[in-house]
Amino acid sequence: MWLRSFDWSFSPRRADGRPAPLFDRVTGAVDAQVAAYWRDNHDIGHRIETQWPRLRHDLDGKVHVVVGTADSYYLDGAVHDLKTAFRKVGGRAEFIYVPGASYSINEVHARDGDRNAYYREMARAVYVVALAVKGYRRTLRENFTASGTPKDAAIRRCAKKRQATARETGRSGVGKRVLIVQCRIIDEDA
Known part of the structure; x- marks a missing residue:
């Protein structure tokens, strides 16, 4: 079925x-x-191999794949094929194979026992891109304290409000930094 x-x-x-x-x-x-x-x-690999001149600008050096080697759907095999396609065309991409991990995002992206490491990395990456798009050259260190809270009071208020909304709607698993990034982008667009 x-x-x-x-x-x-x-x-x-x-x-x-x-x-x-x-x-x-x-x-x-x-x-x-x-x-x-x-x-x-x-078939993404086939498209990369047959359309690389058109896709290069959008994909070269911008693809990052992390997969567990114990995935119940054997997705790591497909990721190896994708890696082969990138190599055939001379493209740059990052492929990480996590030994013994399944398809669980927290299992695959855990770092030193921290199951939320992926969400922090993702938030940092989105934040840096958002700043670059807006023409800002500030670093994360200038915007966040060592504990990971934003220095800007308006951003802190926005993040707390969004966390409360997430709890009320049952989406409390949303990481604090992701909410902070969302608030920063909203405030800078205003």
Whole structure:
């Protein structure tokens, strides 16, 4: 049954509006046209290999993939294929394989036992990009105290308000730095 979800997601539609199956469920025969459609429209590695001159500016040095080696869907194999595609075209990308980790984002991105390290890294990266886009050259050190709270009082108030809203809506797992980044961007856009 779950295989049909892949057909619905990736296959071209038949005349009756239903997806064309990738393979015959009884005989196992693969439909070559549907397989080609999947490759041409959804295989990222194939797109990188065939469209690199057009994609280079947007992707070169900007792709960072972290995957666990114990993923129950064997996604690390697909990541190895993607890495191979980048190497074929001479593209730069970062690939990290976490031994023994599954697909859990907290498990894959834990650093020194800190299961929220990924969220802090992500918030810092977004914040730096947001500042660069706005023309600011300040560093994180100039905007955050050593404990990770923002120095700007307006940003602190905004972050506290957003944390309260997150708790009320049941989204209390949102990290403080992510909220701070959101507040900083909102305040600078105003």
